[in-house]
Amino acid sequence: MQSVCQKLFIVIIISFSGLTLHEVEALSSYDEVKSLDVHFLDVGQGDSTLIVSDDKETAILIDGGRPDEGEKIVQTLNQAGIDELEWVVATHPDIDHIGGLIDVLHDIDVENVLDSGRTHTTETYKKYREVLKEKNINFFVAEEGETLPTSIADVKILNGYSDSKIQNESSIALYVTYKNDSLLLTGDATAETEKDMMKEYSVKADVLKVAHHGSATSSSSPFVKAVSPDIAVLPFDKDNEFGHPNAEVVQRFRQSGAILYSTEQSDSIYVALTGVGPHVDSKAWEGEGKRYPKATPKIKPSSQKNDDxxxxxxxxxxxxxxxxxxxxxxxxxxxxxxxxxxxxxxxxxxxxxxxxxxxxxxxxxxxxxxxxx
CATH class of the missing domain: 1.10.150.320 (Photosystem II 12 kDa extrinsic protein)
Known part of the structure; x- marks a missing residue:
């Protein structure tokens, strides 16, 4: 497969069903950029990551948290002087990932949207698709192994659509390389997804956005060992009722040598990729995570329906x-x-x-x- 650096892509406007990444024109000129600024935005119990060139000329937004976070993200972009997004990536259609994108797509000039291809029946997903159509934004479905056409870094898609009944297994995973620094963004990828990625790709990365808010469904021991991140970022809300982040997952990362940061403690977390190692301006998170409570006595199974x-x-x-x-x-x-x-x-x-x-x-x-x- 040729990279974007090796071939010219032509934009062809076709139906809303989606274009292919081979139809986008882009030149990989990230060597001209002094640093790549990564902002893990605080959107409560959700995900949102903003990647910006240091001159703010090019920006990519991955996910947008829940619907009530959209206006805040728009304000953040406006305050940062970002009035255009080269790419918006919707890793999968769960409400805590695409909800806030509705306001972003409506209020910000967005050139392209990368989607997992996974559909949903929720009202939030319906609104997301409607605004895409209304704004006539270029719509692409992620293809595993493809390189995302962008001018600020090498961005490879390590996971895309899956026909699994589990929505999270269709989470788009992106491997971002800026000079000698690397960043892995995993959406809500499951342990099974992690296993598949390890089979096909090197997942070693300097910075990792921990999958699924630190849930026990993700961040398996083999995966944590394979990534071996210096920095691991946990996006979660302290009052969540899902047990995020899981204490065993937290311990797993600490034992691997990773320094943990959380949006719950630090609000938005800024990481600068300079090519000589990532720099973080936030205080490390020292929490222990949540342990599942001991199970309460079970109702004994019965062949008869109990109406009590x-x-x-x-x-x-x-x-x-x-x-x-x-x-x-x-x-x-x-x-x-x-x-x-x-x-x-x-x-x-x-x-x-x-x-x-x-x-x-x-x-x-x-x-x-x-x-x-």
């Missing part, structure tokens, strides 16, 4: 700890249920629980007699 309301679980309002009373539902799956409910709204029918990571048909049949909506 005191022995049933209201899945649309139960806490993670309360959900652990259900048969075979441990702390991790309980947190997945809460996370799914937060992102997609209340469960409309019991069968929808099978869309939750960790709940297959067999597990669903066990818990079905004990849940109410």
């Amino acid at each position: 309301i005191d022995n049933s679980i209201y899945v649309n309002g139960a806490t993670a700890e309360e959900l652990q009373q259900l048969p075979d539902i441990g702390p991790m799956v309980a947190s997945f249920i809460v996370e799914y409910r937060t992102k997609h709204g209340k469960f409309k029918k019991a069968e929808e629980l099978q869309e939750v990571n960790g709940i297959g048909r067999a597990a669903f049949e066990k818990i079905k007699p004990y849940i109410i909506l």
